[in-house]
Amino acid sequence: MTDKPFNIDLGRLKTREKDRSAQAVEKTDRAGEELGFVAREPQKKRGRKPSPRTGQVHAKVMPGISEEIANEARRRGVQQGVIIEEAWKLYKNKSGI
Amino acid sequence: MPTVVIASPKGGAGKSTTAVLLGTELAHAGANVVMLDCDPNQSLTLWADRGPLPDRISVLSSVSESDIVKTIKRHDTDGQIVIVDLEGVASRLVSRAISQADLVITPMRATTLDATIGVRALQLISEEEEALDRKIPYAVVFTMTKAIKSKQHTGIAGSLAEQGVDLINPPLMERASFSALFEFGGDLHTMPAQGNMEGAIENAAQFAQAVYQRLAGEMG
Numbered sequence: 001m002t003d004k005p006f007n008i009d010l011g012r013l014k015t016r017e018k019d020r021s022a023q024a025v026e027k028t029d030r031a032g033e034e035l036g037f038v039a040r041e042p043q044k045k046r047g048r049k050p051s052p053r054t055g056q057v058h059a060k061v062m063p064g065i066s067e068e069i070a071n072e073a074r075r076r077g078v079q080q081g082v083i084i085e086e087a088w089k090l091y092k093n094k095s096g097i
Numbered sequence: 098m099p100t101v102v103i104a105s106p107k108g109g110a111g112k113s114t115t116a117v118l119l120g121t122e123l124a125h126a127g128a129n130v131v132m133l134d135c136d137p138n139q140s141l142t143l144w145a146d147r148g149p150l151p152d153r154i155s156v157l158s159s160v161s162e163s164d165i166v167k168t169i170k171r172h173d174t175d176g177q178i179v180i181v182d183l184e185g186v187a188s189r190l191v192s193r194a195i196s197q198a199d200l201v202i203t204p205m206r207a208t209t210l211d212a213t214i215g216v217r218a219l220q221l222i223s224e225e226e227e228a229l230d231r232k233i234p235y236a237v238v239f240t241m242t243k244a245i246k247s248k249q250h251t252g253i254a255g256s257l258a259e260q261g262v263d264l265i266n267p268p269l270m271e272r273a274s275f276s277a278l279f280e281f282g283g284d285l286h287t288m289p290a291q292g293n294m295e296g297a298i299e300n301a302a303q304f305a306q307a308v309y310q311r312l313a314g315e316m317g
Binding site: 008038 | 099106126128161163170187191192231309312
């Protein structure tokens with residue numbers, strides 16, 4: 001057996017024109033999905049989205065009021081900040097702000 | 098230069114072994130070869146890290162669904178052959194790679210299970226041909242075959258041939274040296290002798306030549 005059993009003629013190797021547009025990729029994805037070839041890589045954004053509530057209020061209130069706000073928020077299943085936001089909205093309406 | 102995609106949704110069909118044998122034998126025959134490792138198990142990368150890469154071969158690791166098309170485009174240039182090794186699952190990455198192929202090779206063990214699952218790759222190629230309005234040549238190579246063909250092998254080969262599937266001859270036989278590539282790295286020509294090396298080299302070279310003939314349009 002010779003060391004090189006066959007020779008490659010690079011000039012004979014042919015590539016075909018391929019459509020690499022976004023539309024072609026979309027068509028490919030659709031054709032694959034119909035046969036179960038679906039996206040299997042982990043998506044970048046997983047899990048619970050971060051809360052948009054990032055502003056913090058440091059208000060000292062009379063004894064018992066903080067407990068009442070906490071209890072109401074717990075009863076409704078919302079954050080305590082939601083109660084503060086609603087109170088502020090009522091105040092703005094009342095004051096015409 | 099052509100892009101060869103090694104695809105089968107069946108794990109353990111011999112995709113990475115086929116990719117390494119094809120890449121190393123084509124490089125040995127004088128071609129520049131870029132190998133893309135798209136398998137999360139990184140079999141090609143493990144092979145590449147085991148020993149010095151043979152001349153004219155480079156390996157790119159961790160090619161993902163989002164960058165497969167542009168990575169193939171970047172390397173699908175004059176003077177080199179791109180070989181894409183895919184993971185053994187039905188994924189979007191597989192369908193996108195196939196869309197960029199000049200030849201898809203589906204390695205398949207000669208078992209009913211491998212044939213049943215492997216045929217899904219052929220169905221996908223057919224769907225993509227229709228969607229993209231482009232012919233995507235494909236072929237099946239039997240892997241891990243024995244010297245004496247089983248009835249199952251003969252039956253599956255006959256059934257595929259009847260359906261007009263291009264079967265690459267010779268199949269890749271079960272050989273110690275083929276699996277040892279992932280132990281020693283490099284190629285069959287530099288590896289310490291494992292079993293019948295002459296037979297293994299001849300088998301791999303004839304397989305690579307059969308693929309080359311398809312890429313060069315010598316198959317009619």
